Amino acid sequence: MAMDTRSSWLRRYETEAPPRMRLLCLPHAGGSAGFFHKWRAAFGDDVEVLAARYAGRQERIAEEPLTDLEEIADAISADLLPYLDVPLAIFGHSMGAAVGYEIAIRLQARHHVVPELLMVSCCKAPHLRTPREAGFGTDEELLAEVVRLGGTDAVLLEDPDLRELILPAIRADFTAVARYNARHGVPLACPVVGYVGDNDPDITAAHVAGWADIAPKGFDFRVLPGGHFYLVDQRDALVEDIRARLAPQR
Numbered sequence: 001m002a003m004d005t006r007s008s009w010l011r012r013y014e015t016e017a018p019p020r021m022r023l024l025c026l027p028h029a030g031g032s033a034g035f036f037h038k039w040r041a042a043f044g045d046d047v048e049v050l051a052a053r054y055a056g057r058q059e060r061i062a063e064e065p066l067t068d069l070e071e072i073a074d075a076i077s078a079d080l081l082p083y084l085d086v087p088l089a090i091f092g093h094s095m096g097a098a099v100g101y102e103i104a105i106r107l108q109a110r111h112h113v114v115p116e117l118l119m120v121s122c123c124k125a126p127h128l129r130t131p132r133e134a135g136f137g138t139d140e141e142l143l144a145e146v147v148r149l150g151g152t153d154a155v156l157l158e159d160p161d162l163r164e165l166i167l168p169a170i171r172a173d174f175t176a177v178a179r180y181n182a183r184h185g186v187p188l189a190c191p192v193v194g195y196v197g198d199n200d201p202d203i204t205a206a207h208v209a210g211w212a213d214i215a216p217k218g219f220d221f222r223v224l225p226g227g228h229f230y231l232v233d234q235r236d237a238l239v240e241d242i243r244a245r246l247a248p249q250r
Contacts, residue, residue: 007079008060011051013040019048021087021116021246024080024103026096028229029173030146030166032057035093042239043246050083052076052096056169065172069095069180073102081111089117089246093231095177097123104188114189117245121195122203122228125210126182142171148201149228191218193245195238197230198223 010024011033023043025036033051040049054072056065066072076099080088084107092100097120107113136142143157157163192215194208205223212219222241224234231238 007082009053009076009079010083011053012083013049013051015045015048017045019086020046020248021089022048022050022083023242023246024076024088024090024100025049025051026076026090026092026099026103027052027054028094028096029177030170031093031096031173034058038235039239043243047246050080052099054169054173056172057166061165065169067172067175067179069098069176070102072176073099073106077103077106077110080107084111084113087116088113089119090115091119091121091242092123093121094123094228095173097121098126098129098177098180098182101126101182101188104190105183105186108189117191117193118188119193119195119242119245120208120211121231122197122200122208124203124207125213126186127184127213128207128210129180129182136171136174139167142167142174145174146170185214187214187216189217191215191220194219194221195231196223197226197228197234199225199227200230201227203228 025039027033027035031054033053036049036051043049053060054065055063066075080103090100090104092098100118100120104115104118107115136145143163146157156166192211194211196203196205196208209221224230224237226233
């Protein structure tokens with residue numbers, strides 16, 4: 001693993017040899033780069049994993065977290081530029097999927113770079129989203145929402161000291177998601193793959209299947225057992241599916 005001094009926004013898991021491809025992994029609201037630590041060598045010796053390091057957590061705990069999803073996408077897109085010497089694939093979970101969509105748009109519009117693949121997990125298609133006022137006004141309401149959705153963050157929040165440290169980042173991310181006003185009808189220049197858990201309390205298969213409307217280069221879709229954080233228990237199945245999609249075409 002390398003903390004590349006070129007980037008405050010990316011954690012880089014270097015391959016021994018020069019990579020054939022890079023995979024950018026974007027965490028959920030309240031999540032951190034560490035969520036993808038077990039993915040660091042999961043896709044072969046020639047696929048280098050980059051994990052987004054959102055402000056306000058882990059090594060960046062002292063920094064003010066951003067509350068605008070497009071500002072997050074702007075910052076990560078800028079830090080990605082030195083890594084575009086090989087093809088790039090993008091995987092984002094929940095909020096990370098929306099960030100990934102915005103990054104893909106920026107790369108194709110501003111830098112004439114088209115990702116090899118955008119993989120979106122447990123996230124409504126952009127044109128199905130509606131911005132809303134950020135809810136969960138009290139800490140208790142916000143904590144209840146995190147617990148409802150499940151995932152590893154809910155366990156961390158049981159510790160009062162950890163809760164005090166990470167709650168500001170969670171609140172900032174939930175605010176960014178609530179305020180996000182996605183561009184309607186902007187087609188992607190790359191293929192898209194959607195993933196969802198069959199028991200997600202909020203995101204349905206139809207919500208994710210809607211990405212097909214803005215994926216003229218192709219869309220595929222998988223439903224896996226589990227809720228909003230299906231990718232914790234179904235990590236092996238998901239990783240195997242992604243590995244197959246990133247494999248060299250013969």
